[in-house]
Amino acid sequence: DAKTTQPPSMDCAEGRAANLPCNHSTISGNEYVYWYRQIHSQGPQYIIHGLKNNETNEMASLIITEDRKSSTLILPHATLRDTAVYYCIVFYGSNDYKLSFGAGTTVTVRA
Amino acid sequence: NAGVTQTPKFQVLKTGQSMTLQCAQDMNHEYMSWYRQDPGMGLRLIHYSVGAGITDQGEVPNGYNVSRSTTEDFPLRLLSAAPSQTSVYFCASSYSTGVYGYTFGSGTRLTVV
Numbered sequence: 001d002a003k004t005t006q007p008p009s010m011d012c013a014e015g016r017a018a019n020l021p022c023n024h025s026t027i028s029g030n031e032y033v034y035w036y037r038q039i040h041s042q043g044p045q046y047i048i049h050g051l052k053n054n055e056t057n058e059m060a061s062l063i064i065t066e067d068r069k070s071s072t073l074i075l076p077h078a079t080l081r082d083t084a085v086y087y088c089i090v091f092y093g094s095n096d097y098k099l100s101f102g103a104g105t106t107v108t109v110r111a
Numbered sequence: 112n113a114g115v116t117q118t119p120k121f122q123v124l125k126t127g128q129s130m131t132l133q134c135a136q137d138m139n140h141e142y143m144s145w146y147r148q149d150p151g152m153g154l155r156l157i158h159y160s161v162g163a164g165i166t167d168q169g170e171v172p173n174g175y176n177v178s179r180s181t182t183e184d185f186p187l188r189l190l191s192a193a194p195s196q197t198s199v200y201f202c203a204s205s206y207s208t209g210v211y212g213y214t215f216g217s218g219t220r221l222t223v224v
């Protein structure tokens with residue numbers, strides 16, 4: 001499995017966009033990029049995933065570079081409830097059933 | 112509400128006791144898995160199942176058993192609890208190999224004394 005690198009922590013002002021970077025320089029062509037988040041003491045929550053195109057849903061946007069070696073999760077208007085640990089995961093999908101969670105990025109949204 | 116249900120939410124065991132952590136999902140998901148989360152360690156995969164009757168080991172399987180007799184249920188058994196198994200346990204499920212995203216339960220906080 002490809003490894004990911006995320007900053008350990010970041011702060012964001014409420015109402016502003018939060019841009020969470022992730023490096024995955026060894027990603028292979030058939031591996032997806034997934035983002036999950038974990039709010040304190042709760043189970044991880046799926047946010048979004050993509051292969052090579054940018055993706056957007058009601059929670060966030062995912063921007064994947066053309067070479068697929070890095071990506072950015074964008075929370076367009078961060079709220080206090082977005083304070084959580086965010087995990088970037090690369091995942092093969094078709095024959096791989098095992099999500100590998102790293103340490104993630106602890107995002108603190110401040111009023 | 113549809114989702115992944117874990118019971119109990121909290122449990123205290125004495126060393127050497129056995130118990131079963133329950134996990135049930137009502138979404139007809141094929142794939143189910145168990146993770147443990149320890150401070151500073153992230154989530155680590157214990158066991159997983161790709162369908163009824165099929166299970167396999169994850170990253171940290173020692174001390175745990177699983178079975179999958181139905182699509183809905185995936186219990187995790189601790190045969191002889193040890194203090195090192197003190198952790199928060201999460202069950203997760205997905206339609207397929209996770210392409211559509213895993214749904215996690217709310218967790219079981221286990222303390223072994």
